[in-house]
Amino acid sequence: MNILKVDRLRFSYGEVEVLKGIDLSIERNMVLGIIGANGSGKTTFLKNISGYLTPVSGTVSVLGKNIRDYSIKERARYIGYVPQDGVYDFEFTCYDIVMMGRMPYIKRFQSETKQDRDIVKECMKATNTWHFKERSIRHLSGGERQRVYIARALAQRPKILLMDEPVSHLDIRYQIEILSLVRDLASEGLLVIVVLHDINLASEFCDEILIMKEGQMVACGSPAKVLTRDNIMSAFSVDARIIESPVSKKPYVIPYLSIR
Amino acid sequence: MRLKRSAYFVIAFLVFIVVAIFSVSAGAVEMPLRKILDVFTGKGDDPSKTIILTLRLPRAIEAAVVGMGLSVVGAFFQGLLRNPMADPYVLGISSGAALGATIAIVLGFGIFGLNAMAFITSLITVFFVYSISKIGARISMTTMLLAGIAVSAFMSAVISLMMLLNRSELSRIIFWTMGGFNLTSWEDVMFSVPVIAIGSFVLYTFSRDVNAILTGEEVAEHLGVNTELVKKVVLALGSLVTATAVSVGGVIGFVGLIVPHISRLIVGPDNRVLVPFSAIAGATFLLFADVVARVILKPVEVPIGIITAAFGGPFFLYLLIKNRRKGEGM
Numbered sequence: 329m330n331i332l333k334v335d336r337l338r339f340s341y342g343e344v345e346v347l348k349g350i351d352l353s354i355e356r357n358m359v360l361g362i363i364g365a366n367g368s369g370k371t372t373f374l375k376n377i378s379g380y381l382t383p384v385s386g387t388v389s390v391l392g393k394n395i396r397d398y399s400i401k402e403r404a405r406y407i408g409y410v411p412q413d414g415v416y417d418f419e420f421t422c423y424d425i426v427m428m429g430r431m432p433y434i435k436r437f438q439s440e441t442k443q444d445r446d447i448v449k450e451c452m453k454a455t456n457t458w459h460f461k462e463r464s465i466r467h468l469s470g471g472e473r474q475r476v477y478i479a480r481a482l483a484q485r486p487k488i489l490l491m492d493e494p495v496s497h498l499d500i501r502y503q504i505e506i507l508s509l510v511r512d513l514a515s516e517g518l519l520v521i522v523v524l525h526d527i528n529l530a531s532e533f534c535d536e537i538l539i540m541k542e543g544q545m546v547a548c549g550s551p552a553k554v555l556t557r558d559n560i561m562s563a564f565s566v567d568a569r570i571i572e573s574p575v576s577k578k579p580y581v582i583p584y585l586s587i588r
Numbered sequence: 589m590r591l592k593r594s595a596y597f598v599i600a601f602l603v604f605i606v607v608a609i610f611s612v613s614a615g616a617v618e619m620p621l622r623k624i625l626d627v628f629t630g631k632g633d634d635p636s637k638t639i640i641l642t643l644r645l646p647r648a649i650e651a652a653v654v655g656m657g658l659s660v661v662g663a664f665f666q667g668l669l670r671n672p673m674a675d676p677y678v679l680g681i682s683s684g685a686a687l688g689a690t691i692a693i694v695l696g697f698g699i700f701g702l703n704a705m706a707f708i709t710s711l712i713t714v715f716f717v718y719s720i721s722k723i724g725a726r727i728s729m730t731t732m733l734l735a736g737i738a739v740s741a742f743m744s745a746v747i748s749l750m751m752l753l754n755r756s757e758l759s760r761i762i763f764w765t766m767g768g769f770n771l772t773s774w775e776d777v778m779f780s781v782p783v784i785a786i787g788s789f790v791l792y793t794f795s796r797d798v799n800a801i802l803t804g805e806e807v808a809e810h811l812g813v814n815t816e817l818v819k820k821v822v823l824a825l826g827s828l829v830t831a832t833a834v835s836v837g838g839v840i841g842f843v844g845l846i847v848p849h850i851s852r853l854i855v856g857p858d859n860r861v862l863v864p865f866s867a868i869a870g871a872t873f874l875l876f877a878d879v880v881a882r883v884i885l886k887p888v889e890v891p892i893g894i895i896t897a898a899f900g901g902p903f904f905l906y907l908l909i910k911n912r913r914k915g916e917g918m
Contacts, residue, residue, distance in 0.1 A: 380809055404812030411807055418802050419857045428800050432812035436793055484811070 329392050330355055331519050332377065332488060337386035339369075339376055346372045348543040349386065359514045361534030362523045365564050369543040370523045374490050377521065379403045391487065404432035408481030410474070410491040422468070422476045423461040426452055429483025451482040455509060471502030478509065489513065491522040495529070507533040531555055531578045539563045555579040596855055600865060604652075604872040611648045611875045612640060615882050619644070642774070649781065650772045651878040651892075652871035654833040655843055657784035659870025661826040662844030663851070663863050664791055667798040668822050669729050675845040676830040679736045679823070682841075683743035684713025685834040689764050690747050694754050699771060702764070707835035713739060714827040727819050729805075766891030767838030769878055780836045787829040788867060794818055795859035802857065840874070842896045846904045847873055853911050873900070 334352040338345065346369045354360065362370045375381040377388055379395040388395040390406050398406070408429070429451070430444040452458040455475040465473060474494055481489055491510070495503040503526075511533055514520045524530045530537050531551040539546040539554055541563045547554040560568045566583045573580040613619045617639055626632040627640045661676040669678065677683075688709030692702040717739055721732035751758055797818045800808035809815050830844075847870040848862065855865045877895040884890055 375806075378810055380806060400809060400814045401812035404810060407810070409807070409810035411804065411810075419852075420799075420803070424799075424858060425803070428803070428811055431796065431800060434796070436796075480811075 330389065331357070331391060332521075333387075333389040333392075334377065335387045335389070337373075337376060337388060338384045339372055339381060340384050341372075345384075346543050347376065347383075350543075350545055352538070352545070352548065354519060357514055357517050357519050358535035359511055359520045359522060359533060361530035361537045362521065362540060363525070363527055363530050363537060363563070364540030364546075368540040368563070370540055371492055373540065374409075374492055374521065374523060377488075378407050378409050378490055380409075401432050404484055404486075406487050408484045408486035408489045410477050410481050410489070410494050412493050412496065417466065419464050419466065421462050422452070422457055422465055422479075423448065425465055425476055426457070426461075426479045426483050429480040432484055447485070448479075448483050451479045452476075454482065454513075455479040469502075470498050471505060474498065474502070474506055475509070478506070482513070487519065489518055489520045491520065493523050493525060496525055503529060527555065527560070527581045528573075531580065532573070532576055551579050555581055593855055593861060597865065597868070600868045600872065604868055604875075607872050607875045607879070608648060608652065611651070611879045612644045614879050615639075615644065616887055646774045646777045647769045647772045647878065648875060649777050650836060651769050651874045653777075653781050653784050654769075654837045654840065655847075655870040655872070655874025655877075656867045657788055657829045657833045657870075658840065658844035658874075659847035659851075659866040660788040660791055660863055661829050662870075663848035663859065663866045664794075664798060664822050664826055665844075666848055667802045667859055668819060669733060670802060671733065672849065673845075674733070676826065676833075677740075677839070677841075677844070678733060679717045679827065680713040680739040680743065681710045681827060681830045681834060682839040683740040683747070685710035685831065686765050686839055687713075687743045687747055689838075690750050690761050693757050693760050693764065694750055703776070703835040707831050710831040710834055711827060713743070714823075714831075718823060726816060727823075729819075763891055764838050766893035767840035768881065768889065768892045769837055770889050772836065776836045780832045783832045784829050787825045787832075791822060791825050791829070792863050794822055795863050798822065798859050799857075802859075837892070839893065840896055841893050842900045843870055843874055843877075846900045850904065850907055853907055 330353055332352070332354045334350055337347055337350045339347040350373065362373065364370050372381065376383055377395070379388070379398065382396065390398070395403065426448050427440060427444070430440060430448065434440060434444065449458065452461060455478050457472065457475050457479050460468070460472065465476060468476065478494075495506050498506065507529060510520050510522060514535075522534070534551065536549055537551050537554050538548040539559055546563050547559050555570060557568055557570055560566060560581060560583070564583070567585040568581050568583040571580050571582065572578070609621065609624070612624055613621065619636065619640060623632060623636050624640060627637050632640070658676050662674070665674040665676060665678055666672060685706040688705040688707070689702055692705040697705060717732060717735045718727070720735045721728050723731070751761055797808070797813045800811050800813045801815060801818065805815050848866045851862055851866040851869050855861045874892070874896070877892050877899065880899070881890045881892045881895045884895070
């Protein structure tokens with residue numbers, strides 16, 4: 329069965345059509361990277377998959393069932409969402425933040441059980457955040473904070489993890505650290521869909537890459553297949569040389585000339 | 589950590605008890621503790637019974653419950669709007685109530701008509717602000733804040749104009765707007781206490797949801813929170829509690845703003861702890877303010893709004909300075 333199936337998905341913000349018919353079908357757990365120019369609809373696509381936005385037409389199905397047929401709470405048991413790093417001006421501890429990931433399983437008048445606490449501990453250990461569980465989320469570095477948010481999404485025990493530019497604000501060390509973690513998670517049985525700005529990071533860490541342009545899919549497939557000069561040109565209006573990375577033998581893109 | 593929190597609760601509750609006893613005891617006629625106990629065990633003399641049972645007790649209960657309600661709503665609105673400046677009056681409830689009260693005073697309504705009028709106009713105002721902020725199925729919190737400010741400004745202008753045109757009623761209008769419990773009767777208590785208490789409790793059951801919303805509305809929805817439903821319920825209940833509080837106590841400023849902040853500095857941002865703590869702290873604070881309002885210029889009563897601002901402002905500033913490093917956050 330398909331873990332995720334997107335069928336002729338269209339979405340508009342008012343008059344502006346942002347997604348113009350996207351089809352996608354994923355049968356196995358992997359890391360799928362989404363790349364594309366600013367405004368190409370990457371984030372909107374993620375929010376349609378998560379069920380936060382309602383498509384104008386077309387469907388998103390998770391494990392064979394239309395996402396609109398799940399309740400908001402059910403949705404949160406299948407899909408975890410890691411937002412872009414933003415401003416955090418509240419004093420919650422990291423532990424409190426990760427415990428929020430158990431909300432899809434806790435009824436209104438219940439308090440958290442030992443099982444919830446165990447899962448939170450396990451997710452924090454997996455993301456290497458357990459040792460600062462009592463610290464305020466505000467007093468962390470960008471990389472630490474991102475790991476806490478990943479831990480929270482994992483505590484939801486999702487089948488699909490959506491990440492919107494999780495490494496854009498991070499330095500190169502944290503970028504590699506986070507994306508390595510993401511790849512480990514996928515290999516343990518999770519579909520990860522991650523929006524990335526850096527094409528070469530996508531090439532290095534993703535099993536497949538989806539290239540978007542103006543609300544449509546330009547190409548989707550393994551990095552070696554889709555990271556071509558033509559596709560880069562089409563999606564970013566930039567000319568590029570594609571070489572092979574001496575380290576990983578993956579494609580390495582060197583952009584060099586803007587067409588416009 | 590846990591132990592420390594419960595210790596804060598025990599201390600807060602003990603302070604509340606002390607202030608409550610003090611509130612029944614202090615006033616134009618001093619009531620020593622022994623006389624209070626006598627009245628409650630049925631042994632007291634008649635004047636003591638009258639003073640305590642028909643004057644001080646309803647007043648104390650009302651002040652405590654109004655303080656509790658305003659503080660709980662303040663904590664929720666600050667969380668829901670993710671704005672530290674938010675208070676129960678942010679949606680125009682206070683100006684709506686004040687306008688209703690002004691109209692009632694000018695038209696010469698009695699105390700019951702005045703309270704009813706204030707209650708109704710405040711709810712109409714909130715509903716108006718709410719419908720402006722509704723964009724499709726979602727409510728924009730930013731639009732709501734701004735619409736609240738705009739509506740409040742307009743209503744204040746109308747109130748000022750009415751005051752100018754009805755100078756004879758000027759002092760009554762001002763006194764009502766600054767709030768007070770000098771006219772509180774058991775009838776007020778019977779009507780307002782259940783509404784405020786039940787409303788606050790139901791609000792409390794949404795603490796976890798508002799925690800999530802505090803970290804971002806979209807994030808909350810991705811954690812399984814029906815954010816639009818939570819917003820509607822919290823706004824509706826919060827408005828009901830506030831309108832009830834205002835209709836019996838007048839527009840008492842500052843309580844709903846600073847009590848949640850002070851509580852947040854003490855017990856942290858988790859609404860499941862913050863809300864009950866704010867409830868106790870708010871009840872204590874308003875009881876205390878009511879006592880001060882009664883005794884500071886004895887035998888003249890000072891409007892309680894003056895006391896809450898005069899005591900709350902400097903105390904809050906002190907806490908802000910003391911906690912400057914971590915005091916910026918929610």
